[in-house]
Amino acid sequence: MFLHPSALRLEQYADRELGAREQARLARHLESCSRCREHVSETRALAARARVMTVEPHSDDLLDRIQQRYLSGPAVLLPADAPVVRRPRASLLQAAVLLLVVGATAVGLQLVGAANVIAVEAHGLLTIAPASPRRGDVVTLTYRSELFPKSETLVVRWRPRFASTGRRTVRVDTYDMAKLVRRRDGAWEARVRLPDSVVYAALAVEQVGGAAVDNNGGKLWELLVASQDGRPEFAGLVQQMKDLEDRNWVASLATARRMTELYPDRTLSWMHYWALQDYVRGARTTDSTRAVDVARLRLLDDTLSAMQRVPADEMDGIFFFASLLGEQSIAAKWKQRLLAEAPRHPTAVEQRTSDLLRSTPGNAEALLDQLEQMPVTEGHLPTNYLQLGYSAAVQTGNPKRMTAWAERWASNQPWNATAVWEPLLDSAQTRGIAMAHLEQRMQSLGRAPEHEREVGRTAMEQRRVLLAETRRIQGALGRALVSSGRPTAALTMLDSAVTGVWRTDLFRAAAQARLQAGDTTGTVELLARIAVDPGISARQRDSVQREANSLGARDRWPMLTQAAVQLMRTITFESALRFRVRPIAVSGANGKDTTLQAHQEKGKPTVVVFWSRHCGPALMATPAIAALSKRLSESGEAKMVIVVDEPISAELTADIAKRGVIATVISDDRGEASQALAAPGTPTYVVLDRKGQLRFRHRDLTAIPRQLDALAASASASN
Amino acid sequence: MTFRNIMPQGDSETAEQLIERVFAAHGRRLYGIAFRITGSRAEAEDVVQDVFVGLPRALASFRGDGTFEGWLTRVTVRVALMHVRSTTRRAESDLLGADEVAVSGDPLDAIAYMDALRALPVEHRTVFVLHEVEGFSHDEIGQLLNISHGASAVRLLRARRALRTYLGDA
Numbered sequence: 001m002f003l004h005p006s007a008l009r010l011e012q013y014a015d016r017e018l019g020a021r022e023q024a025r026l027a028r029h030l031e032s033c034s035r036c037r038e039h040v041s042e043t044r045a046l047a048a049r050a051r052v053m054t055v056e057p058h059s060d061d062l063l064d065r066i067q068q069r070y071l072s073g074p075a076v077l078l079p080a081d082a083p084v085v086r087r088p089r090a091s092l093l094q095a096a097v098l099l100l101v102v103g104a105t106a107v108g109l110q111l112v113g114a115a116n117v118i119a120v121e122a123h124g125l126l127t128i129a130p131a132s133p134r135r136g137d138v139v140t141l142t143y144r145s146e147l148f149p150k151s152e153t154l155v156v157r158w159r160p161r162f163a164s165t166g167r168r169t170v171r172v173d174t175y176d177m178a179k180l181v182r183r184r185d186g187a188w189e190a191r192v193r194l195p196d197s198v199v200y201a202a203l204a205v206e207q208v209g210g211a212a213v214d215n216n217g218g219k220l221w222e223l224l225v226a227s228q229d230g231r232p233e234f235a236g237l238v239q240q241m242k243d244l245e246d247r248n249w250v251a252s253l254a255t256a257r258r259m260t261e262l263y264p265d266r267t268l269s270w271m272h273y274w275a276l277q278d279y280v281r282g283a284r285t286t287d288s289t290r291a292v293d294v295a296r297l298r299l300l301d302d303t304l305s306a307m308q309r310v311p312a313d314e315m316d317g318i319f320f321f322a323s324l325l326g327e328q329s330i331a332a333k334w335k336q337r338l339l340a341e342a343p344r345h346p347t348a349v350e351q352r353t354s355d356l357l358r359s360t361p362g363n364a365e366a367l368l369d370q371l372e373q374m375p376v377t378e379g380h381l382p383t384n385y386l387q388l389g390y391s392a393a394v395q396t397g398n399p400k401r402m403t404a405w406a407e408r409w410a411s412n413q414p415w416n417a418t419a420v421w422e423p424l425l426d427s428a429q430t431r432g433i434a435m436a437h438l439e440q441r442m443q444s445l446g447r448a449p450e451h452e453r454e455v456g457r458t459a460m461e462q463r464r465v466l467l468a469e470t471r472r473i474q475g476a477l478g479r480a481l482v483s484s485g486r487p488t489a490a491l492t493m494l495d496s497a498v499t500g501v502w503r504t505d506l507f508r509a510a511a512q513a514r515l516q517a518g519d520t521t522g523t524v525e526l527l528a529r530i531a532v533d534p535g536i537s538a539r540q541r542d543s544v545q546r547e548a549n550s551l552g553a554r555d556r557w558p559m560l561t562q563a564a565v566q567l568m569r570t571i572t573f574e575s576a577l578r579f580r581v582r583p584i585a586v587s588g589a590n591g592k593d594t595t596l597q598a599h600q601e602k603g604k605p606t607v608v609v610f611w612s613r614h615c616g617p618a619l620m621a622t623p624a625i626a627a628l629s630k631r632l633s634e635s636g637e638a639k640m641v642i643v644v645d646e647p648i649s650a651e652l653t654a655d656i657a658k659r660g661v662i663a664t665v666i667s668d669d670r671g672e673a674s675q676a677l678a679a680p681g682t683p684t685y686v687v688l689d690r691k692g693q694l695r696f697r698h699r700d701l702t703a704i705p706r707q708l709d710a711l712a713a714s715a716s717a718s719n
Numbered sequence: 720m721t722f723r724n725i726m727p728q729g730d731s732e733t734a735e736q737l738i739e740r741v742f743a744a745h746g747r748r749l750y751g752i753a754f755r756i757t758g759s760r761a762e763a764e765d766v767v768q769d770v771f772v773g774l775p776r777a778l779a780s781f782r783g784d785g786t787f788e789g790w791l792t793r794v795t796v797r798v799a800l801m802h803v804r805s806t807t808r809r810a811e812s813d814l815l816g817a818d819e820v821a822v823s824g825d826p827l828d829a830i831a832y833m834d835a836l837r838a839l840p841v842e843h844r845t846v847f848v849l850h851e852v853e854g855f856s857h858d859e860i861g862q863l864l865n866i867s868h869g870a871s872a873v874r875l876l877r878a879r880r881a882l883r884t885y886l887g888d889a
Contacts, residue, residue: 076773146778
């Protein structure tokens, strides 16, 4: 008895998906079997009807609507495309078995959905050849991307680090590295000779002028120099580790680990590895390896002690390693040797400074004298030395000394110039010189110094950063002008300071200047701005309103505050983003796998706080975070989630609760949250709206209440 | 690390010009795919809007494997499927009317066909449209929908079987 082919087989025949022999065999069968022949015809007819059936064109204005939405609406991130790979066709037997199984169970196959993940930043691909260049080599940079379809030239921007950069340098300058020129195949290329002293660099690709930047999805690209034996240079690894701190702690730890594997004889390898392990993985990890670490320390101690001459960096490394492990006698020994044999080494200076502070408490003059006599190397001064000298000088009240130390700090760390000179505005004796330096800083900001533009930051973002600092300086100068009895100049300066920014302290200063100048109209407008800020207390609001009433603004107050609210929301939205966020894997209590999204509350925005109890700035911000968390929990306007960098333990949650923070705590142990939300270190605040979209990301906590207000207003407008 | 609003602004073409250019070349075709998958003109237009609004930014994920047209098609199918899955209920006004389908032949036949197509489960309809109308192989459909070759073939089989039943051809 002859068996008819299955429906599946016939349809595969109709689709010409069978092998040649099988196709021919079935064709012979069809010649004499009308039933199967009919099935094949119907199958082909179904397809033909579907193809012939064209759909009426879309609306005429579809393109217009697309353009409008592109310009004004939310950004759309399309699903990532997986390259189509030819897979071997399932055999007929496999298909038949599948059919049998499916038929027998009568259960449809589960649709494993197309990715509902929204890809984050699109980026191109930059390759460096050779991948591990030597110092001073010529490298070829090749860039492929669809991001800049019409650019004939692009720029590689880099943050080069040198062997001399050391492990303490806080800030590294950035430069244009090379010009990429487009090839016929559409890729861009550049050849450049590396300077001999560069051991590591972080890179980004941008349009000429920095209008648009490709920073490799936030990760940047890297260049690491190799030594003669093919290993990456030790100095390069140290610089890579430093560069990754703050932007990817997990990757920084991985680099430190690599240092211990490739350079096990270097004390700095073990010191950095231990410190990063402790920071990223927590004390539980380092406690569990203590015995091994102490044994290693003792071995290193023996090895170095046997050497005739010990390099200063090795003494630095072993001193710190011993200190971190609490091995005081070894630490003390190497500290003594470092101070004696390399007194100008930054660690030696730092240690002497700390010792000085302990030995001369309260005596600012004596402290300062000793600091000034200490052997140091300008340009490599540790921050504690600059800070201590500066604050001691301020304590003495001696204008010459205050100015000298401010100049010293500002010249060693120019990016801190504003913070250094601002306090000196308060004293009449130093006000003049402080104002002169701040004006100078403002002018240099106006020239937009390129070497300060971070790699991966566009020119526009840099302008925003510079604008924020400029406004800060203008506010400070304005207040100083008021104190100097120059109200007209103060007014001009403060008017500039409050343009395009929302800062209640500047509004207050400007209001005072206006009042002094007799301009009550301008004064009450500024008071209205202060009153509408959701960050101020009810008591402050009442006080401001009373002040406005006393200036005759009672009747106009509703109108003034309404206008102020509009202005506040406009300014707030200027810094708003809108990105859909993919599910982010984090860890909850007991290391349980969860997602950030699982902790959001439906219908409410979420304030995500990246925080660490090992981070100074984060700890300093904790009281403000606690106050905000209390406010949010009382008002119910948003939910707060704290993202920490260590595993969740009962001890940690108790610590956080003790600090008054009311929030869910989750752990970003894989670094996914900080990458997905592009959170550059702690503390960073990210606001997700009620739909889970990323709307704000910044390091200023005080802006959050008005950001939540703006989101709420926008949400009710769209309802 | 900071987010970028990367605009593929070349030296002379803005993103808006890019959108317009690609829409002129592919808009109608992509709309057709979206329409056949979603079964609704309004939803199909939403899908197309999403694709084109996201296009400038998404261009970098096109690595040059295969054609740009294929890439666009795949992206459109994914977005259409996302829309279908997120829509829990279709409004009456979204239902296809006779004036929205132009055919050669009997309009009633066309309506019946489209109704039958829309009556299919979206998983089957998608495979049918991709295989029969867009010419994708089961390998390609499998990659796109993250299913096996065999699963794609079975869904097509079921789609055809159901269409025969709906259309009285069985």
